[in-house]
Amino acid sequence: MPNRINSLSSLLRLLISRYDLSRKHLFIMLFFPIILAIASSYLITGYLVGKKAREVGEFNLERLESLLSQSKDIGQYALTLNEGDCGHLNEYMRFKPYYRGVLLFNDKRFYCSSTNGVIDLPLNSLLPEPSLKTFAYHIVPETPARLGVPAIIVIFNNSHGAGGAIVVIEGQYLIDSFIQPEVFPRPVRHVVLGLGGATLPTVPHFSDGKVVAVHADNSELVMLLEISQAFFWHFFWIYFGLLLPVLLIFAWLLGLHILRKNGRSSLADDIKSGIENQEFFLVYQPVVSSEDGKAKGVEALVRWQHPQMGLVRPDLFIPIAEESQLIVPLTNYIFERALADFRQLQLTSEFRIGFNVAPEHFIQSDIEAKFRYLRDAFAEIGVQPLIEITERQLLTADMCERITALRELGILVAIDDFGTGQTTLSLLQTFTLDYLKIDKCFIDTIGRDAVTSHVLDTIIELCHKMNYVAVAEGVETQEQADYLISRDVHFLQGYLYAKPMKLNELELWLKEHN
Numbered sequence: 001m002p003n004r005i006n007s008l009s010s011l012l013r014l015l016i017s018r019y020d021l022s023r024k025h026l027f028i029m030l031f032f033p034i035i036l037a038i039a040s041s042y043l044i045t046g047y048l049v050g051k052k053a054r055e056v057g058e059f060n061l062e063r064l065e066s067l068l069s070q071s072k073d074i075g076q077y078a079l080t081l082n083e084g085d086c087g088h089l090n091e092y093m094r095f096k097p098y099y100r101g102v103l104l105f106n107d108k109r110f111y112c113s114s115t116n117g118v119i120d121l122p123l124n125s126l127l128p129e130p131s132l133k134t135f136a137y138h139i140v141p142e143t144p145a146r147l148g149v150p151a152i153i154v155i156f157n158n159s160h161g162a163g164g165a166i167v168v169i170e171g172q173y174l175i176d177s178f179i180q181p182e183v184f185p186r187p188v189r190h191v192v193l194g195l196g197g198a199t200l201p202t203v204p205h206f207s208d209g210k211v212v213a214v215h216a217d218n219s220e221l222v223m224l225l226e227i228s229q230a231f232f233w234h235f236f237w238i239y240f241g242l243l244l245p246v247l248l249i250f251a252w253l254l255g256l257h258i259l260r261k262n263g264r265s266s267l268a269d270d271i272k273s274g275i276e277n278q279e280f281f282l283v284y285q286p287v288v289s290s291e292d293g294k295a296k297g298v299e300a301l302v303r304w305q306h307p308q309m310g311l312v313r314p315d316l317f318i319p320i321a322e323e324s325q326l327i328v329p330l331t332n333y334i335f336e337r338a339l340a341d342f343r344q345l346q347l348t349s350e351f352r353i354g355f356n357v358a359p360e361h362f363i364q365s366d367i368e369a370k371f372r373y374l375r376d377a378f379a380e381i382g383v384q385p386l387i388e389i390t391e392r393q394l395l396t397a398d399m400c401e402r403i404t405a406l407r408e409l410g411i412l413v414a415i416d417d418f419g420t421g422q423t424t425l426s427l428l429q430t431f432t433l434d435y436l437k438i439d440k441c442f443i444d445t446i447g448r449d450a451v452t453s454h455v456l457d458t459i460i461e462l463c464h465k466m467n468y469v470a471v472a473e474g475v476e477t478q479e480q481a482d483y484l485i486s487r488d489v490h491f492l493q494g495y496l497y498a499k500p501m502k503l504n505e506l507e508l509w510l511k512e513h514n
């Protein structure tokens with residue numbers, strides 16, 4: 001856990017060191033989703049509210065058209081009446097909702113009204129005379145029966161061509177039943193009905209909302225509907241409230257992904273220049289023999305003194321070095337650095353130095369020559385190199401062959417973190433190793449968990465049966481050490497003995513303990 005916190009703070013320091021970049025991303029990550037949410041909410045709401053208004057218009061136009069077509073029955077009945085039958089018309093119309101009246105006319109005058117009985121009005125009091133000669137729908141500003149009240153009229157001509165009947169659908173009644181905003185669902189604020197250039201209401205009134213026009217399927221009726229602004233904004237804010245968090249999350253995930261990628265590629269550049277500028281150094285952790293408690297070797301662990309981020313732990317940069325093909329030059333640098341360090345020490349007995357080497361190293365064509373050189377250079381100062389193979393990547397058959405060749409050169413080979421990575425038991429069968437380093441997670445089970453400590457016992461037994469030298473990693477307590485010694489684990493490494501140290505500290509430690 002502390003390792004993770006350190007890595008996180010290193011990463012944060014890296015981001016801060018790239019402050020300009022992150023500010024730009026921060027701006028995009030905040031404002032881009034807001035602008036996108038506003039634009040998409042506006043478009044979605046406009047589309048849906050417009051659609052709703054059109055549905056309202058289509059529904060009511062259908063009702064109007066059916067009313068107009070039903071008026072045929074009334075017209076046909078009216079045409080059967082003689083001039084003296086005016087009284088029947090009133091009775092007939094009494095139970096006809098929506099229809100406010102019928103007027104009968106001859107070639108000269110209107111002579112009967114279903115509401116006023118016998119009347120005597122000039123033909124042109126309703127429409128110019130020729131308009132009465134053909135079957136048609138009209139919007140008229142008023143009818144003789146109800147002055148000042150606009151209406152829709154339907155004209156029916158009788159068969160001998162002189163006179164006919166007019167069915168009156170009262171405009172106000174229509175407005176009341178269909179058009180008034182309280183009858184309409186709320187998306188529509190004002191409605192105007194148009195037919196042949198005339199409108200209902202006679203003087204249309206719209207505010208500042210968007211107007212949608214809907215045409216009837218079977219007539220020339222057109223309905224103009226003004227979308228209610230309040231309805232529009234109500235839904236706009238609902239969509240905005242739903243879209244904004246989604247877009248923010250999306251933008252942040254995308255932004256962090258880009259930041260991470262940028263951070264990673266710039267970190268890879270930093271690793272490259274760090275190798276050139278010798279910013280990497282080594283710390284050494286003693287590995288003690290369980291027989292006499294003396295250090296027989298060390299594990300070399302790399303550290304990075306980054307110019308901006310300060311001290312960086314390997315957990316952060318080793319995976320990036322591996323991903324960006326920098327692990328080989330870094331490991332070569334580490335070999336040279338360890339050689340230079342150990343040339344400064346006066347070692348009294350044979351000593352081993354373990355290096356973590358990633359599998360990529362074993363596909364280098366000059367690997368054998370390089371290790372022959374290392375073997376000889378270290379031998380001159382009484383040190384034997386040991387390679388610890390990290391398990392992050394699977395070892396291919398080709399790599400195994402190279403490792404076997406290195407063993408033949410006298411290089412010791414250990415499998416690191418045994419039990420946690422890609423190493424399989426079948427791999428242990430196919431090629432021979434010298435050391436098997438048991439991962440700290442198994443050492444931690446000592447004295448704690450009876451079930452998982454069986455796994456540790458099994459690994460130790462495996463080492464003995466296959467003649468591997470067993471090394472326990474991460475030994476922190478005396479209880480763990482005692483247990484491991486009692487199970488004949490050959491070497492122990494961990495904070496109980498020493499933490500990884502700089503070269504000068506190691507020198508003192510060795511003087512004191514060996």
Ligand SMILES: Nc1nc2c(ncn2[C@@H]2O[C@@H]3COP(=O)(O)O[C@H]4[C@@H](O)[C@H](n5cnc6c(=O)[nH]c(N)nc65)O[C@@H]4COP(=O)(O)O[C@H]3[C@H]2O)c(=O)[nH]1
Nearest residue numbers: 301302314315318356357358474475476493494495496500
């Ligand atoms: N809690 C606890 N930890 C202990 C104890 N004893 C040792 N450790 C830590 O355990 C890690 C052992 O190294 P690893 O398993 O090879 O795991 C290493 C290794 O995989 C990688 N690494 C370190 N140096 C190098 C290097 O030079 N080359 C490569 N390729 N990888 C390296 O980074 C990993 C972490 O290295 P470090 O941070 O140095 O962490 C080291 C060491 O400081 C203990 O008693 N308790």
